[in-house]
Amino acid sequence: MRAADLVEPFPTIGIDDDAMDAARLMAEQRLVGVIVMDPDGRPHAILPGSQLLRMVVPPYIQADLALARVVDERHADLMCATLAGKRVRDVLPDEKISLAVVEPDATAMEIAALMTQSHTPLVAVLDGDRYVGAITASGLFRRLLAGTA
Amino acid sequence: MRAADLVEPFPTIGIDDDAMDAARLMAEQRLVGVIVMDPDGRPHAILPGSQLLRMVVPPYIQADLALARVVDERHADLMCATLAGKRVRDVLPDEKISLAVVEPDATAMEIAALMTQSHTPLVAVLDGDRYVGAITASGLFRRLLAGTA
Numbered sequence: 568m569r570a571a572d573l574v575e576p577f578p579t580i581g582i583d584d585d586a587m588d589a590a591r592l593m594a595e596q597r598l599v600g601v602i603v604m605d606p607d608g609r610p611h612a613i614l615p616g617s618q619l620l621r622m623v624v625p626p627y628i629q630a631d632l633a634l635a636r637v638v639d640e641r642h643a644d645l646m647c648a649t650l651a652g653k654r655v656r657d658v659l660p661d662e663k664i665s666l667a668v669v670e671p672d673a674t675a676m677e678i679a680a681l682m683t684q685s686h687t688p689l690v691a692v693l694d695g696d697r698y699v700g701a702i703t704a705s706g707l708f709r710r711l712l713a714g715t716a
Numbered sequence: 717m718r719a720a721d722l723v724e725p726f727p728t729i730g731i732d733d734d735a736m737d738a739a740r741l742m743a744e745q746r747l748v749g750v751i752v753m754d755p756d757g758r759p760h761a762i763l764p765g766s767q768l769l770r771m772v773v774p775p776y777i778q779a780d781l782a783l784a785r786v787v788d789e790r791h792a793d794l795m796c797a798t799l800a801g802k803r804v805r806d807v808l809p810d811e812k813i814s815l816a817v818v819e820p821d822a823t824a825m826e827i828a829a830l831m832t833q834s835h836t837p838l839v840a841v842l843d844g845d846r847y848v849g850a851i852t853a854s855g856l857f858r859r860l861l862a863g864t865a
Contacts, residue, residue, distance in 0.1 A: 590857045593854045594854055594858035597855070615835070615853075616831075617832060617834075620831050620856070620857075621832040623860070629829060629832065629833070632829050632833065635826035635828075635829040636823060646824065646828065647857070674785060676784045676787045679772055680777050680778060680784040684778070685766075686764070687766060688749075688765045703748075705742045705746045705765055707769070708739045708740075708769075708796070709743035711795050
C-alpha cells in the first residue's frame with residue numbers, strides 16, 4: 568500500500584488569501600487545520616484552527632483568562648470580525664508548523680512513521696512539484712483496518 | 717453564545733476499551749483524535765491519531781526512518797495487528813494530553829481562549845459531572861461566522 572493508493576483530496580488555502588476564507592474552510596469542512604500553499608503552489612505550512620482562534624481572542628484576555636468570562640456577549644459575536652482584512656500569512660504562527668511531504672511511492676509504514684515523528688495527523692503527497700492531496704491518520708487507519716478485516 | 721448552544725455530540729472511548737476500537741472510531745468518523753473517558757465517565761485525556769499510530773510503527777523504524785522505506789509490504793498490511801489485545805490505557809502517551817473542560821454557561825470567548833492556550837481544537841462540555849459533548853474549533857468558527865454573515 569503506497570501513498571498513491573492512500574491519498575485523498577484535502578483542501579488548501581493560499582498564503583496570500585483572506586484569513587476569513589481559512590476560517591470558512593475549516594468551518595464548512597469541519598477541519599482541524601488547513602494546508603497553506605506558497606504562491607508557487609507548494610505546501611508551505613499547516614494552519615491549525617487553534618492558531619486562527621488566537622487571532623480572535625484579544626491579548627488582554629489571553630493574558631487573563633478570567634476576563635473571557637465577563638466579556639460582553641455582543642463582543643463575542645463579533646469575534647471573527649478581527650480576521651477581516653488579514654491575510655493567511657499574517658495569522659501563521661511565528662514558529663512555522665511544517666507539513667511532512669511524501670512522494671506517491673512512499674509506503675504506509677513510512678507515512679505512519681512520519682506522522683508519529685511529527686506528531687501531526689497529516690502528510691501531503693507531492694508528485695514532483697504537483698500537490699496531489701493528503702493522507703490523514705484517520706484515513707490511514709481506515710485503509711489499514713480494511714486490510715485486517 | 718454559550719457552551720450549551722455550541723456543544724455537539726463527540727465520540728468517546730473508555731480507558732479500558734480495546735485500542736483497536738479507538739482506531740476504528742477515528743477511521744469511521746474521520747477524527748483527529750478521541751476523548752478518553754475514565755471508568756467513572758469523566759473525560760480523562762485526548763488520544764490523538766498520531767499517538768495511536770506510534771503503536772503500529774516498530775521501534776527499530778522509529779529509530780531509523782529510512783528503514784520504513786524498505787519494510788516488507790505485507791508487514792505494512794498487518795500494521796494494525798499490533799493494536800490487538802491492547803487497551804486504550806496502554807497506548808496513551810506517557811505525558812497525558814489533558815482535555816480542557818467547560819461548564820454549559822461558558823462564553824464563546826472563554827472557549828476560544830481555552831483552545832488558544834491549550835493549542836487544542838477541542839473542549840469538552842460537562843454539566844456538573846455529566847459529559848454533554850464537545851466543542852471543536854471548526855464548530856466554533858461555524859457559529860461565529862454565521863453570526864457575522
